[in-house]
Amino acid sequence: MHAICRIGQVCGRKKGLRMLIFVIYAIFASRFYYSAQDTxxxxxxxxxxxxxxHPDLTLNMYPLLFMVGGIALALEQCSEYLMIPDYLVYVRSRRGWSHFCRYCALxxxxCALFTGVQLIIAVxxxxxxxxxxxxxTAICAALTLAVLMLIINIGYLLNCRVMGYATAAALYTALLSLDGVRRWLISSWIGILPCWVPVLTVxxxxxxxxxxxVFEHVEMY
Known part of the structure; x- marks a missing residue:
């Protein structure tokens, strides 16, 4: 219950900014279903x-929009939850791996909610x-978003947000630019499972x- 209250405390802020980002994202994302791309x-x-x-980045503008929108809508609030102090504890103590596991679950x-809402519309x-x-493909997109957000969170923890965002942007742009890598990721691994399943999981x-x-290191100092 305590953890749920803290999640609500973090997520309850910045509602106006989130709504603005959501409206802008929805306007651009809705154009996908009127485009020539395979829905x-x-x-x-x-x-x-x-x-x-065919230019790879031009073809992949909507996946790029999805990732940018997902990261922007989060407003770093998952990271804020990870680092939020426990005000109910008089003497500050280390939050430990259980708190980090709750962060991963959050x-x-x-990512599942952001993807799921759009998946329902697509269905x-x-x-x-x-x-x-x-x-x-929706599962792949959700896992990719989660991976990018973990990369960004490393920069957040190290108090170097620019590094986190730049690294995530560079890696995802590289993926969208390398046709051979994308073809390998969608190729079969075991049975019908594509290669992106083990790659993104690992x-x-x-x-x-x-x-x-990094979190435990930050907790020590």
Whole structure:
């Protein structure tokens, strides 16, 4: 209950700014369903160029919009929750790994909610035979967003936000620019599971461990 109250304390702020970002994002995101792109693939999922001459970044503007919108709407409040002091404790104590696990759960819930709302809208538009593909690509987009937010959080913990955002932007832009890497990520790994499943899972766990190490270091000082 205490943890829920603290989450509510953090998330209850900046409502006006969040609403403004949401409206701007919704206006641009709605254009996806009127574009020539395949709506059977979730908007936040990176695309594969049909021809090598097709500009990769132009093709992937909507996935880029999805990531930017997801990061912007969060308003760093997951990171704020991680570092919020416990005002109910008179003597400040280390918050430990359990608090960090709650942060990870909050981060995943946010990514799932941000993706899920848009997935529901997409399901109502896309034909039934494409919905399995839609679901899988939505999961990929949500995991990618979570990975990027973990990268950004490292910069937040180190009190160097610019580094965190720049690193996340550089890595995601590199992904959108490398057609061969994207093709490999969507290729089969085991059965119907694509390669992005183990890659994003390992990346998330590895970055979570890095975040935990940095968090514990910050807690000591």
């Amino acid at each position: 059977g693939i979730f908007m936040g999922m990176f695309r594969i160029a049909p021809a090598m001459s 981060l995943l819930c946010y 109502m538009i896309v034909s039934r035979d494409r919905q399995e593909c839609l679901l899988m 990346l998330f766990l590895a970055l979570a461990m890095v975040n935990l190490i």
